[in-house]
C-alpha cells in the first residue's frame with residue numbers, strides 16, 4: 001500500500017527554537033518514515049506580518065539547516081519554497097471565492113496572532129492566510145496534516161474548502177485529516193504560554209551551552225518558592241515543563257525534590273540546562289557541518305522545488321479541467 005502524503009510548513013523567520021522542535025519538527029522527523037512528507041518553506045505567509053523580504057532567503061536557509069540538523073532527511077522529506085511554485089497563488093485565489101470572511105474571522109487562532117505579533121490593523125492577506133494554507137495542503141493532495149491542538153481549526157477550514165470545491169466543480173480533492181502531536185506547545189522562558197522570537201523568550205536549537213545556561217538562569221519559576229528550601233509547585237513552573245520534555249527519565253525525582261523543598265531552583269535549572277545541552281549538542285554539530293557547505297543546502301531546496309512543481313502542475317491541470325478553464 002502506498003504511503004499517505006503529509007503536508008506541513010513553517011514560516012522562514014531564521015533560526016528555530018526548541019518550541020518549534022517540540023511543536024512540529026520532532027513530529028515531522030518521526031512521521032517521515034511512515035508518510036510521504038512534503039515540507040513547505042512558507043515564504044508567502046511571512047508577508048502577512050512582515051513586508052521586508054531582504055532576509056527572507058537567508059532566513060529560509062537558516063531554517064532548513066535546523067530542520068536537517070535536527071533530523072529531517074531530505075531523501076525522505078521534500079523541502080521547497082512556497083513562492084517558487086506559482087500554483088500556490090493561483091489555487092489560493094480560486095479558494096478565496098469558496099469561503100466567507102465571517103468564517104475566517106471565526107478562526108480562533110487569529111486573535112492570538114494579532115496579540116503575539118502586535119497587529120493593530122489587520123491586512124486582507126492576514127485574514128486569508130488559512131485560505132493560503134488550504135491551497136498549500138490541497139495543491140499536493142495532502143491527506144494528513146501534522147498539527148498541534150491549536151491548529152486543528154485550520155485543517156477544518158481546509159476540509160470545508162475541499163468539500164465546497166468538490167461539490168461545486170467535481171471531485172479533485174480529498175479532505176485531509178489532522179495528525180495531532182502529543183506535546184504541542186512549549187512555554188517561553190518568561191512564562192508566556194508560547195515560546196516565540198517576537199516575545200524574546202526562546203532557546204534556539206543553535207544556542208551554545210553557555211547561552212542556554214544564561215537564558216535558563218533568568219527563567220521564571222514558582223513565585224511562591226522564594227527561598228531554596230521552600231516547598232515548590234512544579235505544576236505551575238515552566239522549568240518543570242522543560243524537564244518533562246528533555247529530562248523525562250528524572251521527572252519524578254525533580255517533582256518530589258521540588259515539592260519537599262529539598263531541591264532549590266538554581267540546582268533544578270542547572271539539571272535542566274545539562275539535559276537541554278545534551279539534546280542540542282548533535283544538532284549544533286550537524287549545523288556547523290552544514291554551514292560549511294551552504295551550496296548543498298541550496299541544492300536540496302532546488303531539488304525539492306523541481307519535484308514539487310510537477311505535482312502542483314498536475315493538480316492544477318485537474319482543477320482547470322473540472323472548472324472548464326483549460
Ligand code: SF4
Pocket residue numbers: 221222225232233234237238239240257258259263264265266268269
Ligand atoms: S525547583 Fe525546579 S520545578 Fe520547582 S519551582 Fe524551582 S525550578 Fe521549578
